[in-house]
Each structure stands twice: as C-alpha cells, then as structure tokens.
Amino acid sequence: MSLPLSAGPGSHSKRLMLLAAVLALAALAALAFWLTGPKSPAGVRPPEYRQIPVAVSVAAASVGPLRRDLHALGTVTPLARAVLRPQVDGELLKLHFTEGQAVAQGQLLAEIDARPYLAALASAEGELARTQALLDNATADLQRYRRLARQDAVAGQQLDTAEAQARAYSAQRMKNEAQVADAQRLLGHTRIVAPQDGRIGLRRIDAGNHVRADDTEGLATLVQIRPISVLFSIPETQLDILRQAQARAAALRVQAWDADDRRILDEGTLEALDNRIQAASGTVRLRARFDNADEALFPNQFVNIRLAVVQQDNVVTIPTAAVQYGSEGAFVFVIGEDRRASRRVLRLGPSNAGRIAVEAGLAPAELVVVEGVDRLHDGRDVLIVGQDS
Known part of the structure; x- marks a missing residue:
C-alpha cells in the first residue's frame, strides 16, 4: 500500500518563481508594444504671450467742426439783487x-401799519384845501382891485x-401840494412790493415787530434768477484772441459746466467785457448771460x-485719449483691415x-x-472689443 505525497517547501518556492516570470514577461510585452506600436501625435505647444491678440x-477718425474754447472758472451772479428794507x-x-x-414784479410782499400815514395825508390835504380857498379869495380881490385901478378908484399901494x-x-399852495405828495409817498411805502421778478430768500424778521427806515439788515433779499449771469476772468494774454473773435461774430457762445466739468448746465452769450485789466492778477473780467x-x-x-x-470746419479729429507721445512726437496706433496695429x-x-x-498723418x-x-507694438494682432462713436 502506497503513502500520499506531501507538498514541501520546494514546491512553494517554485510557484513564486513562476509568478515572477509571468509578470516579467507581461512587462516586457508592454514595453515591446510601446516601442513598436503606433506613436501618439506630438502635443501642441500653447501659444506664446506675444502671439495672443490684444x-x-x-x-474712427471723423470729419467735422472743431471749436476752440477759452476755459475759466466763474461765479454765478444775479443780474439784479435787492434787499427789501x-x-x-x-x-x-x-x-x-x-x-x-418765486415772486413777480409788483407783487405785494409785506405791509406796515398805514394808519399814521393816512392821518398825515389827510392833514396835508386839509392844509392844501385851506390854502386853495385863501388863494381863490385873494385872486378874486386882486381882480376887483385891478378893475378899480383902471378907474383910478383905488390906491396903487x-x-x-x-x-x-x-x-x-x-x-403856499405849491408847498401844500408837495406835502401832500410826500404824505402819499410815505403811505405807499407801507406796502412793500417786489421791485423785479426773482426768488426771495430767508426772512430776517417776523410780523409784529417794529421796523425802522434806517434798518440796514432788511426783511429779506430778492435775487433775479431768470435770466442770470456768470462773472469770470481770462488772462490778458488771451485778450487778443477774444477781441478777434468778437470782431468776427456779434455774439460769442458761452457754456456753463458743473464744478466737476462733466455736465453742461446752460448755454448763453457773452454780454460784457470790462474796460480795464486787473493790475494785481493780470486778468480781465467778463460777464456772460444765461x-x-x-x-x-x-x-x-x-x-x-x-x-x-x-471754430474750424471740416477738420479730421480723433479722441485725445488715443494720442501717445514719444521721442518722435505724437503718435497713434492705427488698426488696419488685417487687424494689426501700426x-x-x-x-x-x-x-x-x-x-x-x-x-497730417491720418485719413x-x-x-x-x-x-x-x-500692450501694443508695431505689427501686434488685436481683438477689437469696443468702438467709440
């Protein structure tokens, strides 16, 4: 009777060696396939920075009129200003x-107690009536004396x-008439009316207070708003240009812009030029009306x-932001049909x-x-992302 065979240490080592041989063969096969198989195309290199369009x-350069302006800082000044005293x-x-x-010319603004002035007017009118009666009587007597004098019936004295x-x-009648006129004038001053159209400011006194003719502060201030003026100054070196422009045009246009110089507020005309140069500042004052x-x-x-x-007509113009300056002077980058900068x-x-x-230099x-x-240089490709009008 035969005994069963038992697996010893030698058979386990053989299996490990066989597995290692299989893995080695697989690796060699993969290497052979990679070396002898079809090659993958070479990867495309990313474009360089200088090749990317900017x-x-x-x-666009446009043709049209171009004005030349004188710039100045001005102060809005009413054409009329009245303190209501x-x-x-x-x-x-x-x-x-x-x-x-906002008030209109002649509009009633305030009332002062008129009773004392009505009484004064009545008294003056009474004196005038009394004097008129005396004058009428004296005139009648004079006529009688003249008739008697022609008959030598009265002494010359x-x-x-x-x-x-x-x-x-x-x-005396003339004097009384003047007194009546003055009393009427004072009575009229008990009604304070607007001397011109305008806008009234904050009041400085309330009703019920006693006011006096010598009060300097006044009740309020009235300023004319429409129309209005702006006072400004220009250097005396620009005076010749201004005088030449005045000789060419009867009325010069003036624009008023806000303090940030971003928004136009109104457009008017130059109204007046001062008759002298300010010696201290070397400027001349002007007034524009709006x-x-x-x-x-x-x-x-x-x-x-x-x-x-x-104003120049039919002038080729471009935005000032497009102009650059270099050793050769002013230049711009022009974009051609090939979308390249020159x-x-x-x-x-x-x-x-x-x-x-x-x-010269641009069409x-x-x-x-x-x-x-x-980011531009001569010949650089560009990508247009916006176009100003």
Whole structure:
C-alpha cells in the first residue's frame, strides 16, 4: 500500500518563481508594444504671450467742426439783487411771501401799519384845501382891485398888496401840494412790493415787530434768477484772441459746466467785457448771460466756463485719449483691415472737449486705438472689443 505525497517547501518556492516570470514577461510585452506600436501625435505647444491678440477699443477718425474754447472758472451772479428794507417806521403787520418763493414784479410782499400815514395825508390835504380857498379869495380881490385901478378908484399901494397876497397864497399852495405828495409817498411805502421778478430768500424778521427806515439788515433779499449771469476772468494774454473773435461774430457762445466739468448746465452769450485789466492778477473780467430756464444756475455757484472763440470746419479729429507721445512726437496706433496695429506719427492741431485735430498723418474713417495702447507694438494682432462713436 502506497503513502500520499506531501507538498514541501520546494514546491512553494517554485510557484513564486513562476509568478515572477509571468509578470516579467507581461512587462516586457508592454514595453515591446510601446516601442513598436503606433506613436501618439506630438502635443501642441500653447501659444506664446506675444502671439495672443490684444483686446483694444478703437475710434474712427471723423470729419467735422472743431471749436476752440477759452476755459475759466466763474461765479454765478444775479443780474439784479435787492434787499427789501422798510422805507418808513411802523409795525410790520403781515408778510405776504414764503421763504424761497418765486415772486413777480409788483407783487405785494409785506405791509406796515398805514394808519399814521393816512392821518398825515389827510392833514396835508386839509392844509392844501385851506390854502386853495385863501388863494381863490385873494385872486378874486386882486381882480376887483385891478378893475378899480383902471378907474383910478383905488390906491396903487392897495393893488400891490393884493397882488402880493395872491402870490403868497399861490406859493403856499405849491408847498401844500408837495406835502401832500410826500404824505402819499410815505403811505405807499407801507406796502412793500417786489421791485423785479426773482426768488426771495430767508426772512430776517417776523410780523409784529417794529421796523425802522434806517434798518440796514432788511426783511429779506430778492435775487433775479431768470435770466442770470456768470462773472469770470481770462488772462490778458488771451485778450487778443477774444477781441478777434468778437470782431468776427456779434455774439460769442458761452457754456456753463458743473464744478466737476462733466455736465453742461446752460448755454448763453457773452454780454460784457470790462474796460480795464486787473493790475494785481493780470486778468480781465467778463460777464456772460444765461436764460437759466430750468434754474440750473444758482447765485454764488462756482461753474466752469467754456467760451467759444474759434471754430474750424471740416477738420479730421480723433479722441485725445488715443494720442501717445514719444521721442518722435505724437503718435497713434492705427488698426488696419488685417487687424494689426501700426504705429503712426501725426501732426496735431488744436484740441477741445476731448477731441484733437489731425493736420497730417491720418485719413478720415481710419481706426485708432483708444484703450489698450500700453500692450501694443508695431505689427501686434488685436481683438477689437469696443468702438467709440
């Protein structure tokens, strides 16, 4: 009878060696496949930075008029300003306005107690009536004396006395008439009315107080709003340009801009030029007049003034933001049909309101770079992401 075979340590080692041989063969097969199999295409290298198109905003060169403006800082000044002061003494009975109200010329604004002035007027009129009666009697006597004098029935001295008496009463009547007129004037001052159209300010006194004719502060201040003016100054070096512009045009246009110089408030005309130069500052003062229909201009407001003195027609202009400066002078980057930037040196003229005239170097409708200039060089591809009008 035979005994069963038992697995010893030698058979376990053989199995491990067989497994290692299989793994080695698999690795060799994979290596052979990688070496002899089809090659994968080479990876595409990412483009370099200088090959990426630059995003830019452009604007087209346009043809049109270009004005030349004189710039100045101005102060809005009413054409008329009145402090409403009482002209007579008395109790302030009533105020007929509200603060900040727009009023019309002749509108009743305040009333002062008129009773003392009514009494004074009645007294003056009474004196005038008395004097008139005496004058009428003296005139009748004079006529009688003259008839008697022609008949030699009265002494010459009596006639002279009658004539003197009539002249005296006539003079007294003139005096009484003046007193009546003055009493009427004082009575009229008990009603304070607006001397012109305008807007009234804050009141300085309330009804019920006693006011006096010598009060300097007044009841309130009335300023004319429409129309209104702006006072400003320009250097004396610009006076010649201004005088030449005045010779060419009867009325020069003036624009008033806000303090930030971003929004136009109103447009008017130059009204007056001062007759002398301020020696201390070397400037000359001017006044511009504005309709101020929407009351955008307010008294004592600071505004930026643009006075148009020269206008050129049919001028090629571009935004001033497109112009760069280098060793060769002013230049721009022009974008061609191939969407590439080319550096172009220009000869520039005057500028105004964000645009500058091009005298040479650029044709109408050519595109110039406005934003993104700092990343450009000659021949660089661009991507247009915006175009200004």
